[in-house]
Amino acid sequence: MKRITAIVRPEKFEELKEALxxxxxxxxxxxxxxxxxxQHGWKEYxxxxxxxxxxxxxxxFELVVADEKVEELIDLxxxxxxxxNVGDGKVFVTPVEEVVRIRTGEKGxxxx
Numbered sequence: 001m002k003r004i005t006a007i008v009r010p011e012k013f014e015e016l017k018e019a020l021x022x023x024x025x026x027x028x029x030x031x032x033x034x035x036x037x038x039q040h041g042w043k044e045y046x047x048x049x050x051x052x053x054x055x056x057x058x059x060x061f062e063l064v065v066a067d068e069k070v071e072e073l074i075d076l077x078x079x080x081x082x083x084x085n086v087g088d089g090k091v092f093v094t095p096v097e098e099v100v101r102i103r104t105g106e107k108g109x110x111x112x
Contacts, residue, residue: 008089
């Protein structure tokens with residue numbers, strides 16, 4: 001099993017959520033986050049003083065999926081979230097050792 005973490009532009013939230021549901025993703029966690037990368041933010045003026053705003057709002061999707069679905073979902077995320085501009089986001093893939101469904105005690109892929 002793998003955890004796919006995708007950090008994307010807020011305006012891609014609905015489109016990506018619907019694409020993941022259409023791909024039969026059984027569940028996801030979505031968070032509003034802030035961060036910076038290549039964009040490095042922008043400058044604004046507050047009471048005559050220049051202020052660098054380098055924390056940019058993003059949306060973080062987290063999914064835990066079977067190994068065989070990873071490449072398909074990465075391709076889907078990249079295709080759906082891409083605008084071609086700096087700041088489109090990143091996808092991280094990490095191994096998941098175990099999953100336990102709290103309600104039933106199921107373990108492994110059946111708990112996803």
